[in-house]
Amino acid sequence: MALRDVHHRPLKDLRISVTDRCNFRCTYCMPREHFGSDHDFLPRNELLSYEEITFVVDSLMNCGLQKVRLTGGEPLLRRDLTDLVSMLRQAGPELDLAMTTNGALLKNHAESLREAGLDRVTVSLDAVEPETFQAMADTEQVDPEAIFAGIKEAQRAGLTVKVNTVVRKGVNEDQILPLARICLQHNIPLRFIEYMDVGNTNAWKLDEVITGAEIRHIIEGEFGSLKPLPSKEASEVARRYTLESGYEFGFIESVSNPFCGDCSRARLSANGSIYTCLFSSSGNDLKGLLRFGASQNDVQEAIRAIWEQRKDRYSMERTELTGDENKVEMSFIGG
Numbered sequence: 001m002a003l004r005d006v007h008h009r010p011l012k013d014l015r016i017s018v019t020d021r022c023n024f025r026c027t028y029c030m031p032r033e034h035f036g037s038d039h040d041f042l043p044r045n046e047l048l049s050y051e052e053i054t055f056v057v058d059s060l061m062n063c064g065l066q067k068v069r070l071t072g073g074e075p076l077l078r079r080d081l082t083d084l085v086s087m088l089r090q091a092g093p094e095l096d097l098a099m100t101t102n103g104a105l106l107k108n109h110a111e112s113l114r115e116a117g118l119d120r121v122t123v124s125l126d127a128v129e130p131e132t133f134q135a136m137a138d139t140e141q142v143d144p145e146a147i148f149a150g151i152k153e154a155q156r157a158g159l160t161v162k163v164n165t166v167v168r169k170g171v172n173e174d175q176i177l178p179l180a181r182i183c184l185q186h187n188i189p190l191r192f193i194e195y196m197d198v199g200n201t202n203a204w205k206l207d208e209v210i211t212g213a214e215i216r217h218i219i220e221g222e223f224g225s226l227k228p229l230p231s232k233e234a235s236e237v238a239r240r241y242t243l244e245s246g247y248e249f250g251f252i253e254s255v256s257n258p259f260c261g262d263c264s265r266a267r268l269s270a271n272g273s274i275y276t277c278l279f280s281s282s283g284n285d286l287k288g289l290l291r292f293g294a295s296q297n298d299v300q301e302a303i304r305a306i307w308e309q310r311k312d313r314y315s316m317e318r319t320e321l322t323g324d325e326n327k328v329e330m331s332f333i334g335g
């Protein structure tokens, strides 16, 4: 039976952070001054094992779970991730199985992930121009060409690919059109994400947000008018717009046009806690239960109890000065 929260929203989508580590230090997510060489990442024994993750997913299979997204941190840093994909595919032959990645390691893994049963991959890419890309991701080792090579390989392997771009005013707004041109040319759906006030480390300010409406205005200036499309499903995060040619852009407008009303997402952190909102300050530990020999029914009942108390509507209640110093980092609970 479906799980329903206080606002009658079902739990349909589980995002699983498989690691809190990353090979990038995107300034809006893991700024190096907070995630430097002295940062305490989770020790290995704190991470849920693939068996434990699959156990949790399996326990939700008969209560309306439809989508699982592997994320992090950078999911491709976790060793043998394809094993987890195979295990999840076995647990849920009908599950929509997706992954969000920065793409740096995708080229070498795309084919085996597809063979293991992954359906879709969302690649985060904030710039075409190498200098802006490297400044935004705070990396010297990787350039956009490597990310495009990963995207190409993922498409060749048969994965459905989308690109996600976070736009931060004064940093990469000049990359909106170059990214749009290249994605349009290769017919890869592109989604723009408004810069969000997740976590406590990115020193978010409202005046660094470029809204979806502002981005649409820039796009229309070059490509002609955009027409809004109806949502395919209520819980869809991106609002879709189409050019006359039929090419679609998505806009994830968590700041200017929030979508908590239909939010059906739960998050499982790398250390095994359930979070019911991206902006939560604390999670509910499942790892203890799992390591104490809980049955799938116990796990399902624990998640039901958490979900039934859920009232989160952070984006709809956000104020200009968010002020909450205790929000958990996105790299920890999974974007």
Ligand code: SAM
Pocket (backbone or CB within 6 Å): 022, 028, 029, 071, 072, 073, 074, 075, 100, 101, 102, 103, 122, 123, 124, 164, 165, 166, 193, 194, 195, 196, 197, 198, 202, 330, 331, 334, 335
């Ligand atoms: N490392 C992977 C990646 O970058 O795709 C997966 C994890 S990352 C936390 C997931 C998504 O969150 C990425 O698309 C990233 O751009 C987005 N993200 C991180 N911090 C953000 C912020 N402050 N505002 C908006 N999106 C953010």
Ligand code: SF4
Pocket (backbone or CB within 6 Å): 022, 023, 024, 025, 026, 029, 030, 072, 073, 074, 102, 124, 137, 331
């Ligand atoms: Fe790493 Fe993804 Fe966060 Fe960038 S957005 S620092 S790639 S987890």
Ligand code: SF4
Pocket (backbone or CB within 6 Å): 259, 260, 261, 263, 264, 265, 276, 277, 278, 279, 312, 313, 314, 315, 316
């Ligand atoms: Fe869902 Fe929380 Fe985001 Fe609202 S703010 S859409 S409740 S994750």
